[in-house]
Amino acid sequence: MRISTSWLNDYVDISDENLKELADKITNAGVNVETVEEYNTPNLVVGHVLECEMHPDSDHLHVCKVDVGDEVLQIVCGAPNVGADKKVIVSKVGCLLPGDIEIKKSVMRGVESNGMLCALSELGLEEDTPENHAKGIHILPDEAIVGSNPYNYLGLDDTIYNLDLNPNREADCTNHIGFAYEVASVLGRRVEMPETWSNPVKESVTDELEVDVITDNCTMYNARKVKNVVIKESPEFIRNRLTNCGMRSINNVVDISNYIMLEYGQPLHFFDAKKLGNSILVRMAEDGEEIVTLDNETRKLTGEDIVITDGEKPVAIAGIMGGINSCIDENTTDVVIESAIFDPLKIRYTSKRLDLKSEASRRYEHGLNHEYTMNAIDRACYLLEKYADAEVLSDTITHDIIDKTPKVAKVSLEKINTLLGLELTLEDAKRSLENLQFPYELKESEFIVTIPIRRGDVSMREDLVEEIGRLYGYDKIVGKLPKLDVRRGVYVGNVGLRKSISKRLRSLGLNETRTYTLISPSMDSLFQYNRGNSITLLKPMSVDKSIVRQTLLLSLLNVYDYNIAHGVKNINIYEIANTYSDVDIEDEKLTVLMSGEYMSNMWQGIKVKADFYLLKGIIENTLEYLGYKGRISFAESCDIPNMHPGATAIINIDNREVGFIGKIHPLLCKQEVYCLEISLKKLAEKKTRGFKFKEMNKFPSIVKDVAFVMPDDMSSSVVEKEIKRSGGKLLLDIQVFDLYKGDNIGNNEKSIAYSLTFESEERTLTSDEVNDLFNRVIDEVCTKLNLRIRN
């Protein structure tokens, strides 16, 4: 919202205020004055053209000598209307114009130019249209003082406050009178209301117009009528004020309706009385009913929209935009003025559905002050009489079903102080309420406050605490810490599990990523492991962010691609994030992706490359850290889409599936990329126990090695299982220490060497006893699995 401070001064005296300091005070009290615009551009001055001659080498350029006060500049100008003895706007070298255009010294077709003569469009004060362009540069009145600020002669000697309003103050601060109350409460001053008394003629509007309201969604409807208006340009002060507040001046009549909206916050609607006829019916629209609005668009209405009709057809969409069939034009003489209040929610929905937002709808949506509805219509008559030569008809037709019971809220001094953490006295609180112009009664240190209609946002005790507090000043609050029991906080639910995993993976050298939850349908369809129904957004902003992901793998692959493209070859990353399938199925996935080298030192020839077994080791390490030691197993899996069928496995805890690990299918990724994904929801279902100390075995152990030759497709875990079974409880540990393929064994065979550790917790084992056991293990494994040992 743009507030003109010179206009503001009509209602609250701020003539003695430093406007920048005042803006800070207002901001600190809670209405944010985001910027203070003063029309004053450095190096932009009034100039006097002393000489103007044609450029020797051009048919449209002029070479001018321009007096700018402290010097005379030679400036080349292409505008047709430049001429000697004219007062012009000069941007000198160094001047910064809108669009970040800096004026520099230049040479135009061999002639030096030290600045620019400006058109209004170049100052951002007019649109840059061909018509405006044709007007050429702006010529200032002759009395303009050379070297002074040219804005003073453009009606722009004003300071503008740009308000960044919170939604609760949209209603009262989007108009100058409402904002004046805010300024008055900050300064402790009074507000003066504008003149509204016109001199009506004898004719009454009631003789010429009938108004019917048959919907409760219009709680107030006032209509007056004026005749014989003369459509012309608005007076300068109205034009300037509208321009300064960011609205375009159209003609005196239309401008007056906008002027009043900026003054009272009450949008008015002007109908051409002759086009309208003599009746108004306010009702809900019929489904499918149509109206052509002022912007020449045909709008289809529904039963949820409020319309103003002439008894039959709609002439305006209430609170949003008028119809073209009843609008003011250059031939209008008689005007019906509407000043009404409609249901804010209905206006909001209609404007949203039609995607039609206007200055009026914005104000209706936030609720209007019914006290001003009548003032505004009277003020319109006053201004039309004064500036459009209107004859004002007497009387106002009024429909009014508004409950005017004032809102009353109570607050005690104690409550004020306990909520604010301040020590206000009764006098302090009184002063705040008086500055706010909130009438109150005081009963035993409890304030019973009648809330003015203009402050629709204030309704209860805590609101009053805020009003009193913000005016008293939050800067007076001295911070302290709440007096509470001492305790250490905890991670609730699975948060702690995630933090532990994260901590471990980072220690193991993996980098955490953070990617977007929303993905594209093509990404979504790529991975099919344990897939549910994907959630699609109702109205996505773009297709590539339309689906809530079920897996993080594709996001990590994107990170992989990005980094490869930027020359990063070694990629060891993980992410933990929520995933969703169906709206109520939430999971949290841990996803790891590894590619390239994990650890290296080139000159030493050390190189640990990411592969299946490295990733397997990393996840085993992590799961063991979490307490799953001895409960982890892997099972071959050849049917996870987009994973390598021969290098992928299911990860089990206690033989229950929690995720998968493997190599990404070469069709999806040519390079060797390994990944895993684990459902933390499933993992968390598997409880772990805390660490318990166990005495180490006092008796020595004996280690025996054996290599079995087996078919290529036999998995080592089968052999290990058999070794374990036949080894019994004296066999403490089995380690694989060699894998061999090649000469000496068959083509479809491999040899795996195991190191077996035997130990007893009760005694020292004899070597005979271990040899017997060891040989029995070999025999049993060979017989059971049909293997042979390799010598």
Add this chain to the structure above:
Amino acid sequence: MKEKVEKIKVELKASLEGNISIQDLANIKAEYLGKKGKITELSNQLKDLSNEEKKEFGKSLNEIKTYAISLIDEKSKSIEEAILNEKLEKEKIDISLPGVTVKNGAPSMIEGLIESLEELFLSMGYDVVEGPEVEKDLYNFELLNLPKGHPARDAQDTFYIKDEEILLRSQTSPVQIRTMLSNEDKSSIRIICPGKTYRRDDDDATHTHQFTQMEGLLIDKGISLADLKGTLDIIAKYLFGEKTETRFRSSFYPFTEPSVEFDVSCHACSGKGCPICKHTGWITVGGAGMVHPKVLTNCGYNPDIVSGFAFGFGIERLAMLKYGVTDARTFYTNDLRVNPDRREV
């Protein structure tokens, strides 16, 4: 006899001079002290002597034996020392060559900042609570005093999923609602809730459609804005240094009353004014306020008995300020060349 002893002495000494190997030494040892060694042979001759001579000769024989052993031992030690020195000399390495690259995993900038803030809050007795990102309109808006059609909903343009009842949460506040509702005995609450949030914003330098918030909620008897200010002071100093100051500006949120925005004095210019703080000396960090009585009532708390404060801030914004990141999208590109691989805060 005596002459023989003397001769051996001289010979032995001579043979041990100079550079000899450990093998040479072993040979020398055998030559003198071995079974057929010179000294052993001499002692074999002992039995042929008279008692008187035995006595005298035996003594000098012992002397030479002791002498020979100590001389050889000494030489042995010096040879071993020389060998060790040579070995150490050979083993000298160029310590300036690069070490093995042991990768250090790092958190994302956002997670790193969240974790360091969590550390602070855990120590102050706040629990860390998370909640669903696919959320009900009821928790994301309605119970937070944002009924359907409330204009303040415009500020949070939301991704809806189903019938405008299910959405991607636009703030982490629903976690506060869930915590209050599930606290059956309506006892005091001290939580922070960090997490991902979503709004229909086009991605640009200061907005991303997905971003991260951290909110805090404290409910107890007699909690005031002054308690809030003191708490936020601690956060500000923790993040931006001991000299950082905090200020409140009146603001509006539907779920707090009174509501404030909290600014911190600019860490870059110490409040003097610079481009980072747009020459104001202050940087807006987040929003806060006293929990709205309607929100308390909605969640079963009695606003006449308890009060509470809530605060929230965007982690991306904080990280931009703290790490000097100028484009919020940076947090989501995951460029591994950027590695905040160090202990933070």
